[in-house]
Amino acid sequence: MFLFWGIYITAFAQHIPHQIKGKVLNASSLNPIEGVTVMGNGLFAVTSASGEFYINNVKTDHCVLTISHVGFEIKQIHVTNDENDEDEEAIKILLNPSRTSLKEVQLYAKKQFHQPIEMPMISKQVDKEFMEQNRENSLMQTLSKIPGVTTINIGSGQSKPVIRGLGFNRVVVVQNGVKHEAQQWGADHGLEIDQYAVESIKLIKGPAAIMYGSDAIAGVVDIQQPSIPLKNTFKGEVNVLGESNNDLLGISTGITARTNQWFYRTRLTYRDFADYKVPTNKISYENYLFNLHDNNLRNTAGKEADASFSLGYKNNNFITETTFSNVNAKNGFFANAHGLEVRNSDIDYDSSNRDIDFPYHKVNHFKITNNTKIALGDHQLVIDVGFQNNIREEHSEPVPHGYMPKPENSKERRFHKNTYSLNIKDDIHINDQHHLVAGINLEQQQNTIGGWGFLIPTYQRFTAGAFVYHQLKINQKLDIMSGIRYDFGLINTKEHFDWYRTPVENNDGTTSQVYLQRARNKSLDFSNFSGSVGVNYQHHNTTYKVNIGKSFRMPLANELASDGINYHMYRYERGNINLQPESSYQADVEFNYAGNKVHVNVSPFVNYFDNYIYLNPTSNYDNSENLQTYEFTQAKVFRYGGEVSVATTLFKKLELQASGEYVYSRQTSGAKKGFTLPFSPPLSGLFTATYLFKDLSFITSPKLVVDYKITASQEEIVPPEEITEGFQVMNISWFANLYLLNKTQSVKAKFKINNVFNTKYFNHTSFYRLIDVPEPGRNFSISLTIPF
Amino acid sequence: MKFLKPYFILWLMVVTACSTDNDIDKDLDKPTITVNYDGGFPQGCEQLQRGNTYIIKAKVTDNLALASYSIDIHNNFDHHTHDDQGKICDLEPIKTPVNPLIFKENFKIEGNLKEQEIEIELNLPESIDTGDYHCALSVTDQTGWNTRTSIDIKIVE
Structure with a gap:
């Protein structure tokens, strides 16, 4: 066996x-x-x-x-x-x-737990070494080196995942087997994850609804549980990071220990950074000109404090681990224009580059998860339970807007969300040919709102999904996997009225002062099937994967029920209660050749959306605030693209790697027929050269890595986007293991220069691109990982 | 034969990636709006008298078809914003509004016009607060592109 x-x-x-x-x-x-x-x-x-x-x-x-x-x-x-x-x-x-x-x-490995089967998804496994080598200021920026992965950056400390041009709620983030609920609240809201606590990630490009639920229409960032420590060990490390561009100081320390069967892990992380610097001293947005003090992007400082602790038990056929974690962050937003709104203020933003003034947000994400695995003969039961509590507050200077008088405090919006999750899965090894996995996912979510601004209503959401997938092993080289899933979802939105009166003209010509209604009491349910079939063929060093699937996504509460002004974006946003669930059909192919000298990977895809949900800028103004109205609408969308990467090693010392990514998107129906989708990443290529040097006394495995990124201009835009010029940017890093303390444990050192030539360039998918803010300038960073 | 497969797939990728876009012409041009011409009103730092009626005049253009325009006049007693006319007006001291003017209107532009001079009648009642105001004008085209301009004005007795 x-x-x-x-x-x-x-x-x-x-x-x-x-x-x-x-x-x-x-x-x-x-x-x-x-x-x-x-x-x-x-x-x-x-x-x-x-x-x-x-x-x-x-x-x-x-x-x-x-x-x-x-x-x-x-x-x-x-x-x-x-x-x-x-x-x-x-x-x-x-x-x-x-x-x-x-x-x-x-x-031979002794094992009670067998390897779970997987659909032949186009995926990339990210390990601790990759994380350490590519670590940037936020988790998604670290992962953006993978072809097909881009990010929507919000300043220097936050980012949202985008996989093959699709982002927001179309990418599921999973941590410890439970869907991570964050970042949905707005374009300026990043993930809430301590990236130092992440050891390995499985990144899936393409729909993965069968295993991860209906939202995984574009892909999955699956943050896996760290490996269980070895018996009778105690390990600790301290990571120190310093950066010049935003004067960042970060420190993180982690301990893992295990007796015979009990183990625990704990980690504390603290980061504090100042405003980041851009390679320009003025920003011109539309007809406005903002002068920057000392190249600092005013009020983009932030801080983050994270803590986690887990306790686990393992024996031959039972593993359980309970994890508690808390992520707390405060981030400032660019003071002169948040979103599209231009603001003047009496605040002396330039007195310090470390203070966080208005506008800013505070987030806190508390999470408890329990992951239990039980081996029962040919069955392997996996139970993941989670509770998440997140609170986000947006604060800005209280000012009157339209008919809204000056609010009493700065709390513009508060969101408070509780999410309960339960996933149960049975992995059954039937015989040598057949392998079956069946499971259910349940999630209950409550969101309550506060503050003087309105964007998303109070809502409750319940989702349930059941799935089964099967692996048929035809021979040693070929296997076929198929899966089907059914999802059901219920959303209840709660009515919301303005706290101030707006004059409304009646039919008889008189005017009434009314509290305008922004959201209604509504109960909506959605259900749908997802399915996929895949083939995996492996021969010697070559692997072929083909996967065809249909997946769907339920509309979110804001897509259904928002009805109000988003002053940050200077627009009136209107939901549509008649939205249908988004459904997507996709075919993926992957070819992978891993030879001794050359490694080639090609992964094209074709994708069709029946009814992609998208916030469409109309040509109308709303009658209460006279801002341009944006309506959630649905359109057919056709997309294709893919990634290519080639790597080779020369003279055993020099490793060369080249990769490219491209996505084509076209709306084929609706108001924006012929246009692309918002935030489409441009064609880009990354060239990396790694040179391994000889050891020098206590310095071992020193290596130099040069990254050169070439991005084409993005001329495929949709209102209100602007064409973004292409750019080329270079990063250089140096790594080594330093045997400073003793002969057995080395200090890992990394020295990196981002944007070596201090190039001024714009990232089409950055949040600040809208107001013509360039990407950060040159940055020197030093990071040390010290074991104890 | 087998070794050709990867190259074939690579070739397929390149071909699809480079295939030309034979779609309909997309409208990538925003409409324009300006008061910077003879007769445009109001000009930056213009003073308007309470009790009078004025005609706001601006020129709007688009490459294909104009759709709507809007006006929003609100107070700038707290100096919360500034205009994009390039002039710096002398602002009065910060004060609390008592009965500020709020003027918000929007209008459709019918007939697929490419150019128009918009005219909006503005009545200034005697009862409104005098002081610094901000006049924001915007225009959309039928594609959904929006262009704004804003002018700092002063309402005086």
Whole structure:
């Protein structure tokens, strides 16, 4: 049985980079041996004083390691990847003193938990090493190096995910198996996640409704649980980060420990940053000119404090972990124009670049999750339970607007949302050919509102989904997976009236002063089927994936029921209670070749939306405030695009990588027929060169990475967007492991220069693009990871 | 044969990515609005007298077809904003509004016109607060592009 799973994984795993750990002992004395060479399949390590070795980023599931040391017999071992079970104890290798015969030892992973099956989605596994190497100011900026992933940035500390040109609620963010509920409230609202607490992410490009629920119409950012620590270990690290552009200071410290069966983890993170600098001293927006003091983008400072703690228990067939986390942040927004609204103020914004004045927002996201996995023979039961409480407050200077008198306080909007989630899944191994997964997802959400501004009504939402997917393994190379899902959702919106009166003309010519109604009591339900079929073919180093699916997304409360002024965007937003659920049909193909010298990945897609929901700028003005009316409407949309990446290693020292991404979108019906979709990412390419230097005394594995990004101009726009010019920007980073403290533990150092030439450029998908604010200027950053 | 497959897919990608866009012509031009011509009213820092009636005049144009225009006159007693006319007007000290003028109207432009001089009648009652005001004008075209302009004015006795 266990042996079978070993082979099974070899055939089907997605080659998730993993770690091999081991300890080499003298077979006769059982003392650790230092300096032993471990190599094979392009992997290499040397044992420490305690005889231990680690090989990171192993991409094959089965490899042969050759262990050699002077005075001992060479030994070869077969290592089979244990995929999900990071719990495997370090491989113990006993080296016999010379003159003994060469022996072949087979080491197979012992496991009760089998590898769950997966649909052949176009996905990318992101590990801790990727996170450390590419870490930027927000989680999504870190991930945006992956072809097909872009971000909507809001200043220097926040960003929203965009996958192949689709963002907002079309991308599901999952953390610890539970859908992360944040960022839906507005274009200026980012994810609420401590990126230092993230160890591995699975990023799915394309619809993944079957497994992740109906909102995953564009893709998924699945933040997976960190690996379970090794038995009887205690590990800690401190990460320190300093940046010059926004004078950022960040510190994060984490501890993981495990006795035999109990384990815990904890992490504290604090970041504080000033206004960020842009390579210009004035911003001209429409006919306005804003002079910047010392290149600082006024009032974009922020701070963040995060804490998390988890406690878990693991034995051979049972794992449970309960995680508590809290993310708290305060971010300022550009003072001269938030959204599109131009403002004057008496506030002396330039007196300090660290203070956070109006407008700003405060967010707090508290979360408890429990993840339990039970192995029962051929069944594997996974139960994920979650509670999330998030509060967001937007504060701005109280000023009268239209008929609204001056409010008493600065609290423009307050959102308070509680979300309860329950996911249950049974993973059944029927026989060698058939594998079945069935499950349900339940979510209950309540949103209440406050403050003097109105945008989204108070609402309750209940969603339930049931799914089943099946894997048919035809032979070692070919398998076919199919799945079906049914979702049901109920939304109740609550009525809302203005707190001030507006004059309204009656039919008889008289005028009444009324409290205008902004939202109505409504109860709406939605249901739909999603389905997908995929084929996975793997032969030697080459993998082909084809996936065809239909997925859908329920309209959100603001799409259905908003009716009010968004002063930040200077527009009147009107929901449409008659919106139908969005449905999308997509075909994805992926070709992947992982040779010894060259790695090629090509992943095109074609996508069609029956009724894409979109906020359409009309040619009318609303009668109460005289602002342009934007209405939520639906249109047919046709899209295609894809990503290409090629990587090669020259002279074992130089790694070259090139990747490109492109998305074409066209509305084929409705008011904006012929136009693209809002926030369409332009064609872009990224070229990366990595050079490995020789070790120099205590400095090991030093490497230099040069990134060069070329982005074409974006001329595909839709009102009210502007054409964005193309740009080229270069980043340089240097990495090394420094053995400063002792010989076994190294300090990881990173020195990075972003935007080396201080290029002034605009990012078409940035929130501040609307008001002609360029991207941040040159930035020097230093980060250190110190183990203890 | 087998080794050709990746190149074929790559070629397919390039071809689809570069295929030309033979769609209908999209309207990418915003309408324009200005008071900067002889007869445009009001001009930056213009003083308007209470009790009088004025005609707001502005020229609007579009490459295809104009749709609507709107006017919004509100007080700037708190100095919350400034105009885009390039002139800096002398503002009176900050004060609390008692009976400020709120003038908001919007109108359709019928007949798929490409050019028009819009005219809006503005009555200034004797009872309104004098002081600094802000006159915001905007125009849309039939595609949904919107253009704004704003002028700082003063209402005097």
